[in-house]
Amino acid sequence: MDSNTIMTWLTAERLSLADFLDELEPHEWAADSLCPGWTVHDVAAHLTLSTRTTLLGTITGMIRARGDWDRMTSTAARQRAARYRPAEFIEQVRATAGSDHRAPGAGPLDPLVDALVHGQDIARPLGRTREMPTQQAAAALDHVRVSLFYGARRRFEGMRLVATDLDWSAGEGPDEIRGPVGDLLLLATGRAAGLAGLSGRGAERIAATL
Template sequence: MRHDDILIWTKAERLSLAAFLEDLDDHEWDAASLCDGWTIRDVAAHLTLSTRTTLFVAIRGAIRARGDFNRMVADLARERAARFQPHELIAQLRETAGSARRAPGASPLDPLVDALVHGQDMARPLGRTREMPAEAAVAALDHVVAGKFYGGRELLRTTRLIATDADWSAGEGPREVRGPAADLLLLATGRPAAREDLRSTR
């Protein structure tokens, strides 16, 4: 997979997210997302940090969170959400949509996974639909199930995932789960809400 392709997909998704956020009503920004304890505004703020988290910011955040990575990420997102207005967050997302910069330790595919998954985290609780480009979704799935960070490896030990809208499958477990690549990506990244839209067989 070419690095340029990943950047193109990531830029397109970020610009699409900016347009999506621009269409939200004021009250929707404070609605709950699929991320436990996060509002839509928190998720949007987190997305702007993908190209803005320096090593210094990460180290300082880790110290404040006492080494708890999830707490650090949540704290940074909420601080930024409180600091900037929605229109400013949208502008920031657009400003660095095509940037190749990424947080320390992140791979080139992590920002794409972040944009794809968090787009669903925001849209689904609001009853809105966000289409997920097939090629980008498959690339994100391959990355998630191969890595240690997202928990996809553990899932594949007991489950075989089969996309119904793309030529993709993974896993050797006795249980089969079938569904759109977007739903499989949410499942592989630990979103329980995705299970409602998937078909499971043994």
């Protein structure tokens, strides 16, 4: 995947996300997101961290979290959420929309995955619709599906994924999962909410484990 294309997609998605956050009502910022234990405010805080995280900060955070990545990420998001108001986060997302700075260890497509998926983490619990661009979601899904970080390799073992809103499929096995590519991406990143738009024996298998 061409790096310029990825950055163009990422910049557009971040700016769109900032516009989306700008539409939220004050009470919605305190609502629960799809991320367990995170409010919408916490997710917005997390979205501003990838362009600001340093290697030293990551090492320090991991030490304090005793090697637990999820604990470190949650702590960092909540601490940042406590420091800034919603309007400040919106401006921060806009200000760094075109930044190619990534968190240590992240690949070129990881920030795009972050923006696409966390946009749904915010929108869906609020009952709001946020369209996910299919080409970008397919590229993100191709990355997530083979990455060791997201756990999708094991989750989709023995399964074939088929998108119903564009010409995309991947994987082999007797169990099939069909549905919009955005829902497949949510499921690939461990979001049970993605199951709502999916069908097939593979979806039934995964539903029993999430």
